[in-house]
Amino acid sequence: MSDLLAASAAELARLLRARKVSAREVMQATLAAAARAHERLNCFVRTDADEALAAADRADRCLARGAVAGPLHGVPMAHKDMFYREGVPSSLGSKIGPERPAPSTATVLKRLDAAGAIQFGVLHMNEFAYGPTGHNDHLGHCRNAWNPAYITGGSSSGSGTSLAARANFAALGSDTGGSIRLPAHFCGVAGLKPTWGRVSRAGAMPLSFSLDTVGPLARTVEDCALMLQVIAGQDPLDATSSPLPVPDYLLGLERQVRGLRLGVPSRYFYDAVDPVIEKPVRESLAVFTALGCQIVEVELPDIEPWNHAASTIIMAEAAALHANWLRERPQDYSEQVRARLELGACVTAVQYINALRLRDRALRMWLDAVMSKVDAVHAPVVSFPTPTIAETDVGGGARMSEVLARMTRLMRPANFLGVPSLAVPCGFQPNGLPCAFQLIGRPFGEALLLRLGHAYQRETGWHRRLPAGTP
């Protein structure tokens, strides 16, 4: 059974379709692994064993008569606790969320249901997805499967660490300022922040509607492609979802990467990067070179102002969304989230609108100066060794801004530009914690990023390593 838990979602889906394993036995093993992982890592908010086992039995009965719901038939999944199911409260990692039954089911959940996936629980997250570390004063802090003293990254903290612990086969996350890619890096799994508008946000908790994206975290890049294939595409319930056609991501995975140009930024992404991060990230370039990619140094525009503008947008939109609760029940927020929302309440309308106005020019500069020269930009996810939970437990105090800004510095540009970014594990730091690189592409260029990431994973085994103690 431990071999089964080590399988990727794609491998498991194939085994289920071939009826080499039953959905019930997979679900039983997953629920047992989830209970063990939660005890050590505090990664689940809730599991729904009875419903999940009943759904697994239905999936087995369908398979017995040759009916396959879709590419994820019978695959167990748990998601960040911010994707709504009608009538069921989502914690949103908060004290307030559990009081609110959800008004409707999230489009991404409906699409995963239709593809045959079975949701067996909901996962830890930073309060209202407003934090990059995995700390949570209401739920307790989430812990890294590679070493429970260390952070998981956030805000999709439970998504990252449950996958690393092999207690989940794939998870939805959200990324407004790095919340998919940071846990992917810190926990050693793959994570894709899609283009803004590629995946419907309907029924997903908003944090900053101009920047929010919904995407997969998974054990492999192939699994990310499988998940994106199911969840991507226009949705009448989300006016910002794009009408552009969804390509066949899975078919595209097997295409060659020879001749593709990878850009290595000459500035910003490598400013003050610690050698323990720089070494594995730069070594991953050698794999791409061996695959026939061209490595090209690229001069980036001045990105720092984009980072500031992204902060302004998040702060203002989050403060607007939370205005009523912040006024009526401020005591129900943790110190850090409350401090950040108070900050947002002081952003002026002019400041906010100008930050939004800057996006178009920034994206044009990115396309002209960078994407005209390369097919994807290759860069670190963070610039520093993974910190412990204690080191980053700064609450709303004086160090808060500095710690949060450092954590998200290499993340925010892709959110501000609206472009896709894929985090792929590429080795380990001397402290035994994983490390990833990110590939940043052109708008709606997920297929190419997935192709590059998958080609890298075919040549390397980092994604197959398991944390000590994993069954």
Add this chain to the structure above:
Amino acid sequence: MDEMVDAYCRIAQLQGVAVSAARIGSVADTLARLLGAEQAATRGLDFETEPSAFVATLARGAQ
């Protein structure tokens, strides 16, 4: 700086948000830093630029 702190405090109060005295100084510092960076970055923006232009550029950028 004290005037800035008072102004931000008042803006928050008008919205029914009470920023703690311990935090208001850092709120003012952070906002002043962001505002400075943003004013520098948006100085050269075309007068006609609207936020909605971004979505069109995003779609065009797929090509």
